[in-house]
Amino acid sequence: MAVMTVDRRRGATVLLGLLIGMIGVLLSAVPASAHAVLTSSDPSNGTIVPDAPNKVTLTFSESVQLISGKIRVIAPDGSRADQGDPTAEGGRVTIPLRSGGARGTYLVTFRVISADSHPVGGTITYSVGAASTPPSADETADVKVDPVVRALIPVGKYVGYAGLVLLVGPVLVLALLWPQRLSRRGPGRVIWTGIGLVIGSTVLGLWLQAPYTLGTGLFDVRLGDLRDVLGSTFGAVMLVRLAVVIAAAFLLRPLLVGAGGESKLDLALLGVLGVAALATWPLTGHPTASPVPGVSVVLDALHLAAMAVWLGGLVMLFAFLLPRANARELGAILPIWSRWAAAAVGALIFAGVVQALIEVSTLDGLFTSTYGRLILVKVGLAAVVIGVAAYSRKLVKERSAEESPRGLRGVVLVELGITAVVLGVTAALVQIAPPRTAEAAQTTATSQTVTQTLTDKTMSLQVDIYPATVGNNSMHLYAYTPDNKPLPVVEWKATAALPAKGIEPIEIPLLRITDFHAIGDIALPQAGDWTFKFTARTTDIDQTTFTMTATIS
Template sequence: MVALAGLLIGFFAVLLGPAAPASAHAVLVNSDPGNGTIVPDAPNKITLNFSESVQLLSGKIQVLAPDGSRADQGDPAAAGTSVTIPLRSGGGRGTYLVSYRVMSADSHPVGGSLTFSVGAASAPPTATVDDTEVDPVVRALIPVGKYLGYAGLVLLIGPTLVLALLWPHRLSRTGPGRLVWTGIGLIIFSTLLAIWLQAPYSTGSGLFDVRVGDLRDVLGSTFGAIMLVRLGVICAAALLLRPMLRGSGDDSKTDLALLGVLGVAAIATWPLTGHPTASPVAGVSVVVDAIHLAAMAVWLGGLVMLVGFLLRKADQRELGAILPIWSRWAATAVAALIVAGVIQALIEVASLDGLINSTYGRLILAKVGLVAVVLGFAWLSRRLVQSKAAEESPRGLRRIVAAELAITAVVIGVTSALVQIAPPRSAEASQAAGASTTVTKTLTDQRMAVQIDVFPASVGNNSIHLYAYTPDNKPLTVIEWSATAALPAKGIEPIEIPLLRITDFHAVGDIALPQAGEWTFKITVRISEIDQSTLSTTATIR
């Protein structure tokens, strides 16, 4: 009952936990043309560069011209971290809107929009859809499905291992068999649920607004292929398990070996659809995550068998043979769990600040705290096994193991939440991308409007673009440009920006901004022998 309570607590912790907005695990690093920039001529394509590899979603990328019509033509193409969008030739002047929604390598949607202008800025067109939204019901159900999948792994792998190698022949296999079939059912249900949920999660639609084409797109993606492999592997394992669960004769060594291979293949499907695939060291992360899951399933599944059956039904002689072996298994599984968990955390968190100041890091700390309590109970149970007391009076050991299971059920709930939260390495990439965006300011007086673009808006080497327009938004011929940058708050006097005239109304310059802060840019524009304007603005440089 204690273990069941823990399972329910973990389940509802996932179901009723704070429904934070879906976190994109890849970010748009830059684009060509850049966000907010003005280009003299209409480009024939747009390139979007992301921090991780992405896959396209059907019909989820569009470019709107200043008049609201579609400016893109043909299908966009994705190659690793880059997406290329072909455009119609002869695009008009004004501001274009690019909206996108793609799927990151770890199966999370990434959406957003940007603008650029041809010749001169204008009022941007309005997007017809929000490419960043995720239905809250879908968002809440995804970690629930993952929790059920993890629970299924526990009930399948651990009990199967105990039945194959430790189960006394005289005891019935009916009860453990029900556990194993429950585990298989949970994995199949959670996998089918994941396939269904991935469709509205990808497109931003509601739970029941799924079309056949959406499901076809999911099944044709890497995520869908891995889910189908999982279903196939679990069904094959179910066929091989039937004789063992019936207890019909000795278990074939060939069948056991084949079950081991299928088990490894099944476990590998979890990291292949999550954070490890987008890790800086993806190969290492996938292997480590698979080891972490396998150790968890062996340990917890074995504990379920102990508290549910062996400690109640096995006699003293049988327990004397079983418990020392199980104790060694548990110690090995726990060691693998800790080592793999530490490696995972180092890869995903990367820094002490990320551990303390991010939601992902704080959940890791909560998980570590819960695991420490579980390890305390595990130490007590191992002491009982070593002292032989558990063989003579297994009730005390059963209570300790039940407490272990109750707490680890909550740990699984925390793990299910973790897979939906962007790790600090993704957040750092997002901040870096945000810090590298273009700052665009428009300055006006009665004679003209001047646009200044600063890229990147961060300390270091920066490019300055200047554009001049008449009050009615037409290119204005400039005879002479001059500009300075100053940071009064830190005592930095105006620095002259060397400018190169590109066209009649466009000039560009390079400057190295040495410190972060609120910089003041002053631009002087001479349009005739006697007419000139001096305009100034401030921009935040990070």
């Protein structure tokens, strides 16, 4: 009974650090951010086109998947203008439209899933012929997430990370460092707990993905919603994780019993399954949407593996080996473990630094974004724990095998506590958009079409300039009568000037597309408030000249 009480106390102490990290996750939980952005659309947001298009195209910064019934085009009279199912190819979504659309303003609402499994939503408008009051949608496409679902997602991810820790490191220690005379019952319970946590986290993640992507409540999930999740890339990867962990559980039984039934082939298969399981984490997160996804997936899997080996090994060292192994056994185990820990720390530093450089992309991003600041917190905590680990290695080298390992247990406990908090920061990071996403959004915001309508008593001229940035720009000119009917133009002329910087008027070559529509291209060499002058001749003797100012960034 006394031995059982001591074991329970040890187990409670080991779990204390993990609970500290869980509290960190809860305190740092923030609204989930969409990690893909709409970079362009055709027709462009806010523009007026002369004729009704037969489709709407949305282009995102990364590949996306569709959510059934979450993309709509609403006509000016409030009816549905879309026809048939939209299609997605990479980051481009195509929405087919009914033919013969009425004049007026159309509303496009969308909600899709980005490559890293986060929902992306929003609205755009465009007008046919002339603008009108935008129609209203029955439901909003903005990315709203139920607060309970939002809080449970990082908790579920933390539970999965904790399961990895209690599974990977303990299995390696039990297979390669465990003294034959010691009982495997305690480590076996730790490993089964790890398996249970990974399976529970995976099932919870599959359940939460439905209300997360749909914006519904935790218990508003229907069978069809779960079927859609299982049919997505996210669902497929999570099912692979479940299958791999369950298969590993069967192979682990001889190792946990300790009867010598495990073979080298079983251990090799366990290694393959471990690599496959670790790969499922980056395949449902930021690395898949990275500029170099292959590199990011490998780095993230390496990062997770090093964390699981190091922290899981510390759990075994603190809870079982240091209290139970004799001096001779510790003399053989600790130097080997010290080398393992050094290798794991090296892998953590390498993978973490490279991955941070990819995700943050700029030095400013480290200090100006929540993602970057959490990276800095993680680096600071990692530096502390590396210092503690270095002191631990020093103790191992200087301490004779006959000395008590009590001091070493205290150092290991500190390592456990700090690394558990690092685990919590990692779980929070996967819910926050990296700075490269913000940069894509900022680029999109500064690369929108400039649209102005110039009027007088004889004509209404609509001017579209895209992307309104330094460099090559496209221009569309549409001529209408004062009552918004197409007005034929015989000849078009246009110039662009930047007086503030001494740039004289530059002639813009224009090409007539229809009687009332002309297009042109011009390279604008500098940013500033450009002055554009347009002349539209409608008869041999009648012409109208307009002047406008547009900001080019």
